[in-house]
Amino acid sequence: MAEKELYRNGPYADFFCQGVRRGDMLFIAGQVGVDAQGHIPDALSEQLTIAYQNISAVLEKFNASMDDIVDETMFVTDMADCMANVGPVFAAREAAYGKKPEVAQTLIGTTALVDPAMKIEIKVIAKLA
């Protein structure tokens, strides 16, 4: 049986892993728009950009890249705001992927994320082979 490879980091490292790989599947914890200094910008598109930077950093720990993402679920606290800014939001997302995203996507409204300042959480699954 393939061992699980774990990547723990951040203030919740005792509670969960940022990434877990077993065999060819890599599951990444939902990432949010908090930068390395703990700052959360106000704009949804800026939070999105940081969330993808966090995703990318986890992928790197497993020698993987954004190209390995196959599935993405976005949870947003304010869908009306998200759709009102869908231009900059999806432009920031395309910039994060570096091309038209080659992923399945699901976009869902949520009542709340773990911190009231958070507007978006992005959960991705990567397939490595």
Place this chain on the structure above:
Amino acid sequence: MAEKELYRNGPYADFFCQGVRRGDMLFIAGQVGVDAQGHIPDALSEQLTIAYQNISAVLEKFNASMDDIVDETMFVTDMADCMANVGPVFAAREAAYGKKPEVAQTLIGTTALVDPAMKIEIKVIAKLA
């Protein structure tokens, strides 16, 4: 490494894929109750039927079928309405599968989907081998 096979379609084709296959895993974007003419019926059970038709259409592009679905997450905007109509809702779902669904399921309330007229979004994962 297995190449990713992508299926792009619809008004959001620049933003995400309706389906992404790598190896034996097929991830399908959350599907909603919008028919090919852009119409969204009012009843939850009718939206559900169309969402499954859209899922089935994506599966066909990968030479797969509803039988290959292993996991399903349903997001509904009005859980009380969903449970009040659970009979017709689950009958429509069984009709979509053509039998008792052979899938794991998770049913979750959401604040909003991308269009206020949408009442349900269905996200499935298929395993092809």
Place this chain on the structure above:
Amino acid sequence: MAEKELYRNGPYADFFCQGVRRGDMLFIAGQVGVDAQGHIPDALSEQLTIAYQNISAVLEKFNASMDDIVDETMFVTDMADCMANVGPVFAAREAAYGKKPEVAQTLIGTTALVDPAMKIEIKVIAKLA
């Protein structure tokens, strides 16, 4: 092609499977804090404990264990309550895993689960090889 192995149980056995395995992937239906007698305790941490017992029971049907879980999504109806009780909640979770959980995690607020008394639903994916 690997056959799907299905585990059906409980009042919704006609509607979905508690677990579906195909090959090395095991998808488990979202589990809630309802015990075998249909009782739902009030406290979030108690519901969480029962939900994990239910998850563990499904894993056992597939000769798997909590160690095989790679991904976990928690949906909670009251994020503020969850975070206000994050100590006992995560202690109960660590007890369920028997160690620091070796899983990716995503924690999301939901408007509603299928029964108004439910405060948490936990959806996990296991990778068996």
